[in-house]
Amino acid sequence: xxxxxxxxxxxxxxxxxxxxxxxxxxxxxxxxxxxxxxxxxxxxxxxxxxxxxxxxxxxxxxxxxxxxxxxxxxxxxxxxxxxxxxxxxxxxxxxxxxxxxxxxxxxxxxxxxxxxxxxxxxxxxxxxxxxxxxxxxxxxxxxxxxxxxxxxxxxxxxxxxxxxxxxxxxxxxxxxxxxxxxxxxxxxxxxxxxxxxxxxxxxxxxxxxxxxxxxxxxxxxxxxxxxxxxxxxxxxxxxxxxxxxxxxxxxxxxxxxxxxxxxxxxxxxxxxxxxxxxxxxxxxxxxxxxxxxxxxxxxxxxxxxxxxxxxxxxxxxxxxxxxxxxxxxxxxxxxxxxxxxxxxxxxxxxxxxxxxxxxxxxxxx
Numbered sequence: 001x002x003x004x005x006x007x008x009x010x011x012x013x014x015x016x017x018x019x020x021x022x023x024x025x026x027x028x029x030x031x032x033x034x035x036x037x038x039x040x041x042x043x044x045x046x047x048x049x050x051x052x053x054x055x056x057x058x059x060x061x062x063x064x065x066x067x068x069x070x071x072x073x074x075x076x077x078x079x080x081x082x083x084x085x086x087x088x089x090x091x092x093x094x095x096x097x098x099x100x101x102x103x104x105x106x107x108x109x110x111x112x113x114x115x116x117x118x119x120x121x122x123x124x125x126x127x128x129x130x131x132x133x134x135x136x137x138x139x140x141x142x143x144x145x146x147x148x149x150x151x152x153x154x155x156x157x158x159x160x161x162x163x164x165x166x167x168x169x170x171x172x173x174x175x176x177x178x179x180x181x182x183x184x185x186x187x188x189x190x191x192x193x194x195x196x197x198x199x200x201x202x203x204x205x206x207x208x209x210x211x212x213x214x215x216x217x218x219x220x221x222x223x224x225x226x227x228x229x230x231x232x233x234x235x236x237x238x239x240x241x242x243x244x245x246x247x248x249x250x251x252x253x254x255x256x257x258x259x260x261x262x263x264x265x266x267x268x269x270x271x272x273x274x275x276x277x278x279x280x281x282x283x284x285x286x287x288x289x290x291x292x293x294x295x296x297x298x299x300x301x302x303x304x305x306x307x308x309x310x311x312x313x314x315x316x317x318x319x320x321x322x323x324x325x326x327x328x329x330x331x332x333x334x335x336x337x338x339x340x341x342x343x344x345x346x347x348x349x350x351x352x353x354x355x356x357x358x359x360x361x362x363x364x365x
Contacts, residue, residue: 003074008084011071014041019089025050030086039070041087046074046081054083056131057157059146062124065118067142067155092143092150095206100291106284109243112205113202113273113280119198122154124265127191135157136197138204147299163191184229192259198268199254207289209241239286246293249279 017029019040030041041167044050054072061069073084092098099107119141126133136154143150203211233255235248250273256262273280
């Protein structure tokens with residue numbers, strides 16, 4: 001990793017336009033003076049944590065579906081030494097904003113498969129390099145342009161960490177709606193937490209809402225922690241009625257509460273639903289409609305996740321939680337209360353640990 005010590009403004013014109021807010025610093029619009037290329041500038045105060053972020057991002061910068069670093073600078077900024085990262089400008093916006101913007105144009109299960117293949121390709125590269133991203137979430141998945149052939153890329157390595165056989169990750173920093181259950185307890189966690197996040201993102205792609213919720217208005221409630229630990233989530237109708245069983249089973253393998261049982265990235269990439277996207281049924285999904293209808297609630301969820309990132313700490317308190325059928329979460333209630341077509345199955349399926357719960361009855365697998 002090479003840091004240029006001459007002034008970044010010698011090479012780039014920096015504007016006041018804020019493109020985004022990362023875990024450790026804001027991202028500004030800038031232009032290369034030589035080429036006119038629009039780029040993104042991330043400014044980090046020079047700390048060991050910032051150096052680690054830059055080092056790991058630089059190491060994987062050439063990987064597929066990963067936002068590349070174009071150049072690095074070490075400059076004084078407001079009287080403090082800073083690291084300045086020039087990156088590709090991702091003008092296509094966030095993953096779910098793009099799906100939401102489709103309006104009446106159907107989003108299909110096959111397209112969801114193709115997107116998950118792209119995200120999986122990035123994670124596969126990271127894991128091959130013995131790096132866990134640890135914050136794989138929709139806000140960190142951006143498109144290069146607004147064109148239909150744009151490339152989806154993973155960004156923000158603020159929580160990334162090297163992981164080897166003898167160096168399991170223990171730091172309790174994460175985004176609650178995408179956090180693996182072992183992060184919520186005293187157990188160690190490693191690359192498998194990225195696999196859990198893939199399961200959550202895949203779930204949202206296929207229906208438009210996440211599998212786990214906080215019922216209290218907190219970014220993450222004790223009850224939500226418990227549901228994550230127990231692997232409690234549903235495949236409710238009508239959103240899941242036409243989704244293939246193959247896709248549901250893949251999610252179940254990704255959301256296993258025991259990280260030793262959870263699918264690895266190699267197994268994920270070799271799964272037919274991922275590796276053979278062209279034979280995945282082009283079934284129209286409810287995703288874009290749900291994202292649009294629940295836009296205000298979805299934005300609240302994202303806001304809670306963002307505000308919790310820097311302050312989340314592990315809480316091991318054991319609490320009694322509400323059953324799923326008595327949960328007062330507005331998104332789940334909205335799903336349950338929607339009028340159903342005549343003859344439609346109102347049950348849906350809940351996955352809970354090693355049991356499946358249908359219509360409130362527990363039956364062994």
